[in-house]
Amino acid sequence: MIIRKPTRKWEKLPGKNTFCCDGRVMMARQKGVFYLTLFLIVGTCSLFFAFECPYLAVHLSPAIPVFAVLLFIFVMAMLLRTSFSDPGVLPRALPEEANFIEMEIEAANGNVLAGQRPPPRIKNVQINNQIVKLKYCYTCKIFRPPRASHCSICDNCVDRFDHHCPWVGNCVGKRNYRYFYLFTLSLSLLTIYIFAFNIVHVVLREYRSKKMFHVDSLTPHCTVLEVLVCFFTIWSVVGLTGFHTYLISLNQTTNEDIKGSWSGKNRVQNPYSHKNIIKNCCEVLCSPTFPSVLDRRGVMLEDSSSPTHSDASAASTHKSSNPVSQTTKSSAPLIPNEHTPDEAKPGIGAGTQKSTSSPKGEKPPSPTSPNAVAPAVIKESTH
């Protein structure tokens, strides 16, 4: 008997993300620029630790390399956290939900004459006495929540979408924005720190020895290289940090800034801003950490007799260990779009799966009736 590894939900998630470490890591498909970022940071810091730090530790203070190490660790932690975490992806609507929304839209639009274009799918909501338009996403089959946007690179709707950053190889959204900001901030500090101490190192050597680098000939080349990298990095990263500080103080996203959603006289003013810089900063940086609604590591109960795959796009929290549910057949999406392939892997998921205490070897009964029997959430409660 072959014991199959259980299929985890991340393997069936739609969208163009890549997953590593069995679903723990989530990134975009193109990772080349991310590797460049890693190389630049690790490379420059290695050169600094190897060539400058011994001299500075001896002649100035050992605290200099210690602080540099701490800062480097913080930068790497923030970079990896930004790159590997779920930015706030909104799972696609299951068929029943998509149908329900379709019916609501048709009811709202009334009869559209043949030949006439149907009206655009927009829902108006009032937020803090301002009218905000919610757009319908044809790929995900949902009305996007306010501030959410669809990332075409990752093919997902992301909550509080800021931008897709190739340098970190991931989208920046609600869940990882603060890590992204702390990354740019700490990287700015690190770059300025290394740049400054390179200059100090050169000056000290000149001052003390009166001869340029008589000890070894490799050090000056490394110093020059580091200074160059830092110089160009400072202009870009410090500028970016400044820009994001400005956005945070106004409680805006890059996406909104680029589109000019809240600028201009005849446009709506930002309804999310508290009109207070401190409050805006607190909300963006100090709000509770929002959990991921994509259950990447949940186990899918595969029904081998069922011909269609169930793409579970939403899920329970992976810590819950509750009851069994059955697979339901996925129905074709109502509005076929260019993203819908022909075979049985639709963009819309079909069943909810909850992990049980013993997922291996357990086969749920195949659905024979067209009406799916929904899972019963039963737990024997002790009274």
Add this chain to the structure above:
Amino acid sequence: MATEFHNLQELRHSASLATKVFIQRDYSDGTICKFLTKFPAELDSRIERSLFEETVKTLNCYYAEAEKIGSQSYLEGCLACATAYIIFLCMETRYEKILKKISMYIQEQNEKIYAPRGLLLTDPIERGMRVIEISIFEDSGSTSSSSTGSSPSSATAQ
């Protein structure tokens, strides 16, 4: 309680899914997680309005508590930042703790109120926090209760 379990199982086997109702998000207070308390017409004959509103209001309170920006969230944020967020690998965040409470609450509501009426609430986290899905079951067992026999609650589920 064992009888209740048995009856819910009976309900599941005898009932078939009629339709699903989706309670949408209420964005009037911004992007915080809050659901509309508007009573859907499909539930008119199945459950009392007050019970439904009570459930949704309690859920809204839980979510508001989870997303509250106060001293606890600051402390958690500062502590996490000081440890470069490594602490989240071992510690559960406040939001996650409250989500567990919500999950227990929904289970309890299902057992006590919704399942006896042939309804089933789904935890919003399973739908991306977009909707509260309420499944409405048509109890086919009620018309042939003589054949199923031993489940009085399935007959009263209507």
